[in-house]
Amino acid sequence: MRANGHATWTRRRFLRASLSSLVAAPLVSRCADMESPAPLLPMNEGLRRVAETRSCKFGAAVQAGQLLAKSASARRFALECSSLTPELAMKWERLAPTGNAYDFGDMDRIAQFARENGMALRGHTLLWHRSVPRWARSLMLRTRQWHHVRDHIEVVMSRYGAQVAQWDVVNEPLEIGGRPDGLRQNVFLEAYGPQYIDWAFWAAHDYAPQADRFINEYGLEYDTAEEGRRRIALLKLVEGMRSRGVPVTGVGLQAHLDLRKGKVYRDGIYGLVRDLSGMGLKVAVTELDVHEADTSLSHAERDKRVADETARYLDVVLDFPAVRSVSTWGLSDQTSWLRYGEDSLQGNRGLPYDERWNPKPMRWAISRAFGGAGRTT
Ligand code: G3I
Numbered sequence: 293m294r295a296n297g298h299a300t301w302t303r304r305r306f307l308r309a310s311l312s313s314l315v316a317a318p319l320v321s322r323c324a325d326m327e328s329p330a331p332l333l334p335m336n337e338g339l340r341r342v343a344e345t346r347s348c349k350f351g352a353a354v355q356a357g358q359l360l361a362k363s364a365s366a367r368r369f370a371l372e373c374s375s376l377t378p379e380l381a382m383k384w385e386r387l388a389p390t391g392n393a394y395d396f397g398d399m400d401r402i403a404q405f406a407r408e409n410g411m412a413l414r415g416h417t418l419l420w421h422r423s424v425p426r427w428a429r430s431l432m433l434r435t436r437q438w439h440h441v442r443d444h445i446e447v448v449m450s451r452y453g454a455q456v457a458q459w460d461v462v463n464e465p466l467e468i469g470g471r472p473d474g475l476r477q478n479v480f481l482e483a484y485g486p487q488y489i490d491w492a493f494w495a496a497h498d499y500a501p502q503a504d505r506f507i508n509e510y511g512l513e514y515d516t517a518e519e520g521r522r523r524i525a526l527l528k529l530v531e532g533m534r535s536r537g538v539p540v541t542g543v544g545l546q547a548h549l550d551l552r553k554g555k556v557y558r559d560g561i562y563g564l565v566r567d568l569s570g571m572g573l574k575v576a577v578t579e580l581d582v583h584e585a586d587t588s589l590s591h592a593e594r595d596k597r598v599a600d601e602t603a604r605y606l607d608v609v610l611d612f613p614a615v616r617s618v619s620t621w622g623l624s625d626q627t628s629w630l631r632y633g634e635d636s637l638q639g640n641r642g643l644p645y646d647e648r649w650n651p652k653p654m655r656w657a658i659s660r661a662f663g664g665a666g667r668t669t
Contacts, residue, residue, distance in 0.1 A: 339644075339655070340374035340411075342664030343618070348610075349412055350658065351375025351619035353579065355627060356398035359405045364649050368623055370409045372644075375457075377414040377578065377619050378402050379629075382452075383423035384444060391427035394447060403455055414578070414619065415452060415459035417508065418445050419492050421478035422464075432483040441480070441488070442495045449499035458576065458617075460508040460544055461496045462489050466525050468511075468518050474525030489529075490538045497539040508544035508578055512564060513605065515557035523564045534571055542574035545609070548621070549601050549642075551585035556605045569614030577609060579621040582642035582654070583630050594641055599653035606661035618658065624649055 343350040351373045358365040369376070380386050381398035388394050406413045417423070419441065424432075431440050449459070467476035475481060480488040489507075496505050507530060511522045526543070533540045545565075549556060568575050582598040589597075609615045622628050624645040631640050644655035 338371040342659050342662045346662055349375040349617040352623045353377045353379035353621045355379050356381055356401045373411055375412040375617055376406045377416045382416055385423045385425040389425055412457045413455050415456040417460035417463040420463035424479055429479050436483050445495045446499055453500035456503055458504040458506055459496055461492050461505045463508045465489055466509055466522055468521045493538050493540050504541045506542040506544045510546040510548055512545055513556045514553040527567050543568050544576050544578035546579035547577050548581055550583040558608045561608050565609055565612050569612050575614045577618040581621045584640050595653045598642055599657040602654050603657040610661055
């Protein structure tokens with residue numbers, strides 16, 4: 293993989309020139325199979341149905357409060373999604389903030405809604421450096437005993453293991469500019485060394501052998517030196533895991549698109565997905581949304597730019613049979629982390645629905661990318 297990844301990187305200028313022919317190469321995808329075009333579905337058909345015609349899933353991140361019975365948000369999630377990802381509820385610090393007991397309330401509500409509506413559930417996330425409760429962090433660093441992590445994995449997987457199809461076992465393990473192997477200097481690495489990733493996957497395999505186990509990563513979409521190095525580091529990480537027999541079965545591409553960085557780098561993304569799927573891994577788009585660059589424009593122009601960037605990205609990844617699911621990081625701008633999180637932009641319009649649950653061009657772009665009907669404006 294080292295040679296393959298390096299070649300992918302150094303060939304990028306040549307690939308750019310011939311990208312369109314590459315993307316049209318003879319890839320037979322169930323998500324965008326040109327041989328058998330999807331039947332035209334009515335405009336109000338949910339994205340889950342459109343995706344289903346290609347044997348794919350469309351999903352979104354959700355907060356438990358958005359699933360209150362008969363609320364507009366719950367109805368939209370039920371109509372549009374065949375997969376749900378808990379945006380907050382499954383994170384360690386949410387489940388066990390104090391260390392005295394686990395509180396499964398929000399997560400149970402999301403799991404129940406998914407069951408009642410025939411949806412898959414993504415297990416996000418078992419290990420993420422940003423969601424470790426303070427008590428667990430100090431215990432890990434003080435004792436360096438792995439069972440503290442393993443116990444957490446056991447508790448969560450024992451409760452939801454029968455329902456979750458894909459687990460984000462380790463979230464965001466990379467950080468460029470530090471260690472030569474690109475691994476993030478996080479609490480797990482400090483306490484247990486780089487082997488913590490392998491151990492976490494083995495533990496996840498023990499508790500839910502039938503499910504898929506993913507590395508989930510961000511910062512892989514643009515033509516910058518850093519994102520190029522992130523693509524290579526990711527390929528090297530999973531190749532190393534595979535060569536050691538570690539049971540990783542998929543990679544999540546978060547896809548937090550960002551118009552401030554220009555346009556998505558299609559040949560870089562193409563090479564990444566090609567190499568991952570060449571290793572036999574599943575690839576999922578897990579957290580799609582778009583950070584805007586210019587909010588001084590009209591809503592129509594802003595929404596068009598967001599939709600165009602979404603289409604540009606999905607057109608590349610959905611050509612691969614390995615990519616069977618697309619999830620956005622929320623459905624409506626109302627609760628988007630791009631409005632309220634760190635690096636936020638007031639009024640950002642980077643999700644399929646606006647804050648009043650009106651569909652936007654991004655929603656139609658996703659529909660068209662799955663081969664369904666879609667307005668152009
Ligand atoms: O709900 C409380 C509110 O009561 C309180 O007043 C407020 C004060 O800060 O905080 C609110 O909680 C915040 C929560 O988002 C809900 O908005 C938390 O502080 C904040 O940390 C939390 O951020 C979440 C972040 O993960 C950390 O868990 C984001 O919503 C969520 O979108 C984000 O998701 C991550 C993925 O898991 C991994 N990839 C990147 C992605 C975006 O950062």
